[in-house]
Amino acid sequence: MRNKTVFVACDTSDLKTVQKIITQTKTNTKKLKIIPKFGLQFFYSKKGRKFLEKIKVDFWLDVKINDIPQTSLSAIDSLKDLKKCKFVTVHASGGFEMLKAVKKHAKKINKNLKILVVTILTSLNNKSIKEIGHTKSVKQLVLKQAALIKKSGCDGIVCSAQEALMVRKRYKNLLIITPGIRLPGDSSNDQMRIMTPKQAFKNKVSGIVIGRSLTKGNIKNNTIKLINHLNK
Numbered sequence: 001m002r003n004k005t006v007f008v009a010c011d012t013s014d015l016k017t018v019q020k021i022i023t024q025t026k027t028n029t030k031k032l033k034i035i036p037k038f039g040l041q042f043f044y045s046k047k048g049r050k051f052l053e054k055i056k057v058d059f060w061l062d063v064k065i066n067d068i069p070q071t072s073l074s075a076i077d078s079l080k081d082l083k084k085c086k087f088v089t090v091h092a093s094g095g096f097e098m099l100k101a102v103k104k105h106a107k108k109i110n111k112n113l114k115i116l117v118v119t120i121l122t123s124l125n126n127k128s129i130k131e132i133g134h135t136k137s138v139k140q141l142v143l144k145q146a147a148l149i150k151k152s153g154c155d156g157i158v159c160s161a162q163e164a165l166m167v168r169k170r171y172k173n174l175l176i177i178t179p180g181i182r183l184p185g186d187s188s189n190d191q192m193r194i195m196t197p198k199q200a201f202k203n204k205v206s207g208i209v210i211g212r213s214l215t216k217g218n219i220k221n222n223t224i225k226l227i228n229h230l231n232k
Contacts, residue, residue: 003030004201004230007037007060007177009211013045022057024219032227035086037062037209058086064118066091069101076102080109089116089158092145099152114155114175119145122160122180122193138193139163146171160193161200161208168204179209183222183229186213197230 156175
């Protein structure tokens with residue numbers, strides 16, 4: 001197994017559970033880096049914001065900022081006290097001016113903060129986006145948004161592993177992070193466009209996001225299962 005990055009989704013508002021996830025996904029191998037990812041549920045919780053102010057490990061704040069440029073800048077500015085925040089997400093649907101402004105401002109408050117841009121959620125498929133009003137396919141939209149992301153100067157794209165190889169062929173240096181990852185045999189739950197970790201890394205992704213496959217049940221055993229899967 002070559003060096004790989006896995007983001008573990010801490011989808012809870014319970015501090016003890018979060019601490020357990022962080023502790024029990026630690027590995028002894030230098031080839032696998034596991035970083036906690038915190039979404040809206042935790043960030044909006046009463047004690048979640050305070051926890052992130054004092055956390056000792058690098059983390060990804062997945063809040064999917066999507067608003068007019070000035071409001072988005074204010075949102076980024078409000079995160080400057082979160083010293084261990086290394087990644088934050090914004091939505092591609094916010095448009096080029098918003099993406100460009102956010103990236104420029106992020107450099108001022110934290111030179112190490114990387115802006116990841118969410119494209120089409122992995123809970124959606126071609127039927128879903130048609131219902132919303134889009135006329136293009138998921139792959140066409142992701143590629144269109146990838147061009148916007150690259151042009152804006154943002155650091156990376158969040159898309160499913162099914163689109164990753166297509167994006168990588170066109171944009172060699174873009175970070176590509178893929179949610180919708182399941183270990184073999186696990187339920188897809190509310191995800192539509194899924195892959196296994198090994199399949200995703202074969203598609204040239206920079207990192208993957210795993211939630212329930214790691215955090216549901218015995219976390220330590222699930223982490224070992226992940227390592228064994230990647231080593232096959």
